[in-house]
Amino acid sequence: MKLVRYGQAGQEKPGLIDAQGQVRDLSTYVADIDGAALSPETLQQLAAIDPATLPAVPGPVRYGPPVTRIGKIICVGLNYADHAAETNSPIPAEPIIFMKPTSSIIGPNDTVVIPRGSIKTDWEVELGVVIGKKASYVGEDEALDYVAGYTVINDVSEREYQLERGGTWDKGKGCDTFSPIGPWMVTRDEVVDPQNLSMWLDVNGKRYQNGSTRTMIFTVSKLVSYISEFMSLLPGDIISTGTPPGVGLGQKPPVYVQAGDTMRLSIQGLGEQQQATRAWSRELA
Numbered sequence: 001m002k003l004v005r006y007g008q009a010g011q012e013k014p015g016l017i018d019a020q021g022q023v024r025d026l027s028t029y030v031a032d033i034d035g036a037a038l039s040p041e042t043l044q045q046l047a048a049i050d051p052a053t054l055p056a057v058p059g060p061v062r063y064g065p066p067v068t069r070i071g072k073i074i075c076v077g078l079n080y081a082d083h084a085a086e087t088n089s090p091i092p093a094e095p096i097i098f099m100k101p102t103s104s105i106i107g108p109n110d111t112v113v114i115p116r117g118s119i120k121t122d123w124e125v126e127l128g129v130v131i132g133k134k135a136s137y138v139g140e141d142e143a144l145d146y147v148a149g150y151t152v153i154n155d156v157s158e159r160e161y162q163l164e165r166g167g168t169w170d171k172g173k174g175c176d177t178f179s180p181i182g183p184w185m186v187t188r189d190e191v192v193d194p195q196n197l198s199m200w201l202d203v204n205g206k207r208y209q210n211g212s213t214r215t216m217i218f219t220v221s222k223l224v225s226y227i228s229e230f231m232s233l234l235p236g237d238i239i240s241t242g243t244p245p246g247v248g249l250g251q252k253p254p255v256y257v258q259a260g261d262t263m264r265l266s267i268q269g270l271g272e273q274q275q276a277t278r279a280w281s282r283e284l285a
Contacts, residue, residue: 001047002184002271003033003149005064006057009107012064015057016046017184023061024054033185034069035235038132038148043187064107066151066185067130071237073100073179074227075126075155077169079242080215086250095218095226098169100155100179100240108182108273112156114259115175116280120159121257124243125201125209125265127194128153129220130185135233143224146233149185150194152267153240154201154275156180159249159256181238183271191269194220199244201265203257209265211244 005012006023014026014033029046030037037046077096078084084091106112114121132148155173162172191197194213201209218226223239233239248255257263259279266272278284 001043001187001190003187004066004182004184005033005068006061007064008062009064009110012068016051016054018051023057023059024051025057026054032068033066035071038067038130038235040132043132043148047187062107063109063183065105065181066183067181067236067238069236070102070105071234073102073105073238073240075100075173075240076218076223076242079217080211080244081217082211082215082245083243083247083250084217086245086247091217095223097227097230098173100170101174104174104176104179106177106180108152108180108271109275110180111177112180112257112263112275112277113175113177113280114257114277115158115161118158118160119256120254122157122159122248123201123203123208123257123263123265124155124157124247125199125267126153126155126243127197127199127213127220127241127267128181129224129239129241131233131237131239132235134235135224135228138225138228140221140225143221144188146224147188147220148235149187150191150270151181151185151238152183152265152270152273153238154180154263154265154273155240155243180273180275183273186270197268197270199267201246201263203263204261208248208251209244209246211246215244216242
């Protein structure tokens with residue numbers, strides 16, 4: 001299934017995408033797409049519904065983040081060997097973990113705001129892993145059993161804040177609008193191999209990132225297992241698994257997002273995002 005949340009920001013309704021690409025309303029079956037709706041039992045019940053029996057939603061629609069009430073976003077840094085190389089960083093011996101606040105979450109096609117004073121706002125297409133049931137000290141061989149599905153994330157990053165302002169990476173990762181998620185969550189049964197998905201990102205029509213999850217250093221199974229050693233993963237939590245090469249920081253010379261630019265990104269089978277960018281202003285904050 002492709003599960004979505006559609007409608008105005010803050011007023012989204014649950015839905016699914018049928019085989020013809022039509023949005024269908026799921027409101028009579030679940031109140032929203034949250035941790036409770038992502039349990040294996042509920043997903044099984046939703047999968048048994050004939051989409052043709054659900055009300056069709058007239059388009060066009062705005063897509064919100066495909067999951068709501070997300071408890072935490074756990075991100076993995078330098079998780080692609082070719083991305084580590086472009087940033088002149090050593091291959092990590094263990095996953096590098098940082099967090100993004102939920103206040104950074106927006107819909108997949110919502111506007112990204114360049115923070116006040118920013119000069120190094122960057123892009124990162126990433127595979128998002130949505131947790132479906134509580135995971136604590138799970139083995140790598142069973143880790144995928146705890147995954148509800150997958151989605152697309154743009155891990156927008158301010159490199160000066162991240163690398164030059166002291167402290168941890170979180171400072172450059174958590175600005176408002178820095179986590180576009182969606183357009184939908186594809187359930188785990190539809191993704192045969194999460195380690196074989198092509199992915200790309202364009203800025204103003206120019207292809208910068210063109211990679212694959214094949215070059216991940218730590219696989220999805222490894223990440224779920226590893227992170228569950230340090231914190232419980234709860235239904236609705238999301239792991240953002242790292243980015244392939246082609247980020248602005250890695251260009252020679254570096255290239256960063258300016259107000260008025262457009263980012264487009266996609267992961268094979270998981271849909272496409274597009275964000276316009278604008279400068280921060282108090283009036284529009």
